[in-house]
Amino acid sequence: MSRGLLLAVIAAISVFSAINLSDAAATCSAIEDNTDYAGNDIAQTTQASASNCCTDCGNTPGCKAFSWEAGTCYLKSQPSNKVSTPGSRAAIVNLPAATCSAILENTDLPGNDIGDPLQLPTVGLCCTFCANTNGCIAYVWVLRNTVGTCLLKSSKGTPSSYQGARAAYLDSSITPPPTPSPPPSGMCGVVERDVDYPFNDIISTQRSNYNDCCADCQATPGCSLYVWGTTDGGTCFLKSKKGDRVSSPGARTADLTVTGPITPLPNVQSAVYGTNPLPTIAYNYISAAQWIDQSIMTAVISQVERFEAANLANNFSHATGPFQVFALESVIDMNVYINVTSQGECATLTAAYGNNFFTYWPQHLYCLVHINSMASSLQMLTASGVAIVYPQNSDPAFVASTVANVATNADCVTACATKRNCAGVEYSSANRNCVLYQPRASTFPDVSAGWVYNPISNVDNAGVQYSQMTLAALPNTYIKESIPGVASLQACASSAKSKSYTLFAFNSATRVCVYYAPTPSPTKALSLVNTPLVAVVLSGTFGADVASGAMAASTAADCYKLCVPSLNLCFASVFDSASNTC
Known part of the structure; x- marks a missing residue:
């Protein structure tokens, strides 16, 4: 199986144009303790203290930041990928000041990114770095998880609403395009009271009324729910997905519902990848569908294409580990594999790392593995309508509909199976609600949304x-x-x-x-799942409370091959040597 390079996606890879700061003595920002700007090293020098690194950076063309650790200055081309590292000390070079246009509040300029997002504490520094980067004519700055994030842009692009984002242009004489229309009124589900879902924050907005959070969520790419709290007179915490449910007096929470029809979609299909003696994985999928918003899908693919183009000449895929990237346009949990040659290989990669949902694009050989929170209430269906409990949840954005007054879980599964293009269900016996899930329709006909579970x-x-x-x-x-x-x-x-x-x-x-221990038997033996060719064999058998029924096989080895956990939750086979039954 040919594996691609693993990316924890979230942004484009590029290289900053070199700016030579050596013409004047460099000054730097206050040194931050226990801080590193990972990657982007262009040189190393030896200095006894971090403060001496500033001069070295100023004398090194293209250096804009540094990290110091254990007597070594690591000179950086950009202050990005800021991480906490005990013992490391970091600072940013003070670049020549610049003037930018009036700031467009709550505005993003999607696409046209230059390099990695920079971690800069103020919008003014974002303007300065744009002015000192060749090709930059605009920027977007936003505060994320208390960290200022600056995206430099090679083009003005088309502005769009993005709560909390601040955009501007390098030359104040440039007439900016019209301010984007205000966010649409939101469409959210039933509000949960005194409930919080910690973490997975995209951004926060100040709203005194929790009902206003819904429109903010709808206007924020990647947002699937909000949590409102009384902090600072009322704050909407816009989130990419649900985490663990916790009690939080005074909080208000609601999911963003799908605003447009997801159907019609093709029917659910099932497939098996790999044949014995290779590992075998069973999976399910819907063609022309994806587990990701179209706007985010486009942004992610664009960023991965940039990564490929920048690294194609350097065949380092076997010499490096996963490469992490970031972006403003989406805050999503996803691993992206490139050079994945088939849908089945994508399913295998998904299952191999304990995940369940994937989007595969054969035209580009991209496998997008979606990482969801752990849960045990979601049941995903096969093409034949068999429901299997998955250990991860699905994003609320993929709720297709909710059916009320459903008597049993079996009725809920039947309601999904009858549609033929319903992917999964969640059933609540307490309120008799049946929630049906579907992926989003894709504008790319060869893209498919899949789900797989190897227990x-x-x-x-x-x-x-x-x-x-x-x-x-x-x-x-x-x-x-x-x-x-x-x-x-x-x-x-x-x-x-x-x-x-x-x-x-x-x-x-x-x-x-x-x-x-199994029930003793003189003629029956259990073959517990181990490797494709070698089972763990135990003498004995299980009864009808465990066994699923007879299958056609003439030997214990052939019987064992029929046990595919991802297909039928099988963990063992039983073969009777007296009757040659499986």
Whole structure:
């Protein structure tokens, strides 16, 4: 399998034009302790203190920032990728001041980025860096998670509404285009009271009334919900996705609903990638669909294309690790793999790293793996209408509709399966609501939105090797011993090994470790999933409370090949040597 370079996407890669600051003695900003600007190194010098790095940076063409650690100055082409690093000290070179046009409030200038976003504390510094960067004629500055972020632009582009963003042009004589229209009135779901979903913030806006947060969310790319709090007279925290639900007195929360029809979409399809003896993965997909907004999809693809173009001549894909990039246009959790040759390979990459949702674009060989929060209420469907509980949730933006007064979970699944292009459901027995999920329709006909779940993963830790299956347990009939007060799954595995048990389970909520054994049988044997060719074999069998039914196979090896966990949640096969039944 040919693997592409892993990117934790969120922005374009480029190189700043060199500016020579050596004509005058350089001065720098106040030094920040425990701070580094990762990457973009252009030179190193040796200095006893961080303050001496400023002169070295000023004497180095193209240097605009530095980090100092353990006697070494790391001279940087740009102050980007700011991270906390104990012991490191960093500062920015004071560039010649500049004058820019009047600031356009709540305005973005999408696209046309020059290099990585810069971490600059003020909008004025953003103007200065634009003036000192060849090709820059505009900028956008925004405060993100208390950190000022500056995007330099090679073109004015077309302004659009973006709450909290501040845009301007390098030359004040340039007549700016009209201010963008105000955000549309929002369309949000039922407001949850006294509830917060921490983290995943995109940006915050000041609103005294929580009802005004919805329009801000709708006008912010990547926003799928808001949380309003009383901070500073009322603040909307606009978020890319839900995290864990926590109590927060006074807070107000609502999801942004889909404003346009998602359907019609093609029907759900199922496929299997790989054949024995290679690993086999079953997955599902909808063609001409994607798990990402079209505007964000376009921005991400543009940024990845820039990365490819900048690095095509340098074949470093096997010499470097994941490369992280950032952007203003979207704050999303996603890994992007390039040079992925098939939809099935994309599904395999998704499952290999414990994720469930992907968008694949064969024209560019891009595999976008979406990283969602852990959950256990979402059921995703196969083409035949079989519902499987997934350990991750789906973004509220992909709610297609909600059906009220649905009697049972089975009825909810049937309602989804009947549509043929419904991807998944969430059912609440408390209020009898059935939520149906679909990906977004794509303007690119060859793009597909897929979902995959391989419930079994291998662990090799502290001398104990085992396979684990999430969201699973065997009936109590097969329990041979139960041990309370066990600290962890690893401790449970070690204990099972010491007592010569092959099958075990651990409940993290109750901290109970149990050991299982199959029912003895002189002719039947279990083949537990291990590698494609080698099973873990146990004498015995399971009854109808575990077994799913007979299948056609003439040998134990052929029977074992039919057990594909991602297809049917199978974790073992049983073969009867007397009757040659599987």
